[in-house]
Amino acid sequence: MTAVAVTLAPVRPAPPPPVPRTYRGLGERLAPYAYIAPFFIIFAVFGLFPFAFTFYVALFDWNPIGDQVFIGVDNFTRMFGDPRFWNAAGNTVSIWALSTIPQLLLALVLAHVLNHARLRFALFFRMSMLVPYVTSVAATAIVFVQLFDRDYGLLNWLLGLVGVQPVDFVQSTWGSHVLIATMVIWRWFGYTTLLYLASLQAVPRAIYEAAAIDGAGAWQRFRHITVPSLRPVIIFTVVTSTIGGLQIFTEPLLIATGAPLTCGAVRQCQTLTLFLYEQGFGQFEFGYGSAVGVALFVMVVAIAAVNYLLSSRIRADR
């Protein structure tokens, strides 16, 4: 841990000269920089530099224990012609849609009902909803795979009671996507609910009361007060869950035990980040893996841009 101490030790400036009334000695003037330096140093070394370096490595045929050969954009042309890449991209989008849309709708409704002034056990409900957030993705995956198991899973047993044939969630394409999306929803819907609730609490209760007096029903209050007040935070959560959705990795790695790096024999649930990992650390193709990282970054930027345009149009419409 000595290296840590070296990295983090604030630059110790010369002791301030004894000029008591000015408090502007050299040390005092440099102190603010020392206070913010740890962040900038750590971010530069472990955040910014690797980020920039990804674009560089992507131009090489880069073997970590062999040669590094500059090949220009060959990794990208290879990627665009690689059906495994497009398969992973399709899976990522499918899982993202299946997890984000129901999650946000659920959170919207739950935040609305949690915002009720006279709700009892409010703290209990709020805390319960954050329990999945403190549960790790790994533990979540283990338990959900068991619950969704074809032969011994509780869900298939319940489906069997109403006459449905057992569903092989892990081995089928749509089934594995539903399974992963369920895990994502389970882990994040409570957190999103609390984010929405935070925004709702800023809406004066008098507005709800006035609407109720004017005869607005529960649905109308939800539709015409809750949803419009939450528009900014909804846009925010769409962006964050999209960026999170592009980086889904642990769930697909853990559900298909037979072929974890591809999430199944036919790559039925391999996401882009898992594909990146497979190429980088399974095949040791650092260059090609980095090219996938660049593609992911371009997608993040594109989605953020589309969101920005949409939200500014929504604002302009109002």
Added chain:
Amino acid sequence: MSTAAPRSRRHGRVRWWTYLMLSAATVACLFPLYWMFIVATTDTATATQMPPEVVPGGNFFALAGLVMETVPFVQALLNSLFVATAIGVGQAVLCALAGYAFAKLAFPGRNVLFLIVLLTMTVPTQLSVIPQYMIMSELGWVDTLQALVVPGLASAFGIFWMRQHITATISDELMQAARIDGANSWQVFWRIAFPIVRPAAFVLGLFGFVTAWNDFLWPFIVLKSPERYTAQIAIKALQNSYDVDLGLAMSGSFMATVPLVALFVLVGRRMVAGILEGAFKG
């Protein structure tokens, strides 16, 4: 959905379906953890019988023993505790310090540097795991715990959040009074500012702790030997021996989750309050 009955001055009673909906959500949140406990305490035959067993069995210690034989799980829990604590405490102190500088100290370049801090939040660093691994390799940090701790200490959001809190809670008069008494900027921070914002720093540290405890991708890449595993990576290792015993990975998951649920029972109220203050948007 509404009735024609005269309304109270407040916007109506809480309806029964509100409680039904919230109770269903609560059950959905808690049931998987309960199920984890069931499977972690029964043998394979019981865990796979249908209809399923719904009460815990007495097999917990047998399974836990098997877990310890398969991977050094106690060591993994200690590693997780070390990494998560170091990141939680480190983030709380470093973000409070930087937040204090940005909120209360005047220095050339302050606004530009703060803007840079905010901009760093938009860089999706998780996509650069390959170069990150190369750096760790250069530093000789592969398969060490500092490879997890040091990068985890920087939190742009934490700095932003602590700056907001310090601006809102510490008056310039208080700062001036301390300075006239001869305190330098470090003493003002450590003796006056930090004690006042400690509750906010604690909540920040809690979220840092939970995130670090549950982190998977980066530890999975950088840790190699079983005695360095964090609890999450140990769960993955247990899953590789899945066919040996169905309950093995479940037992490990249970043991890795219980400490956090216990922590959450103690201080979860403050995490909820932290989110409701509009804090954790990111």
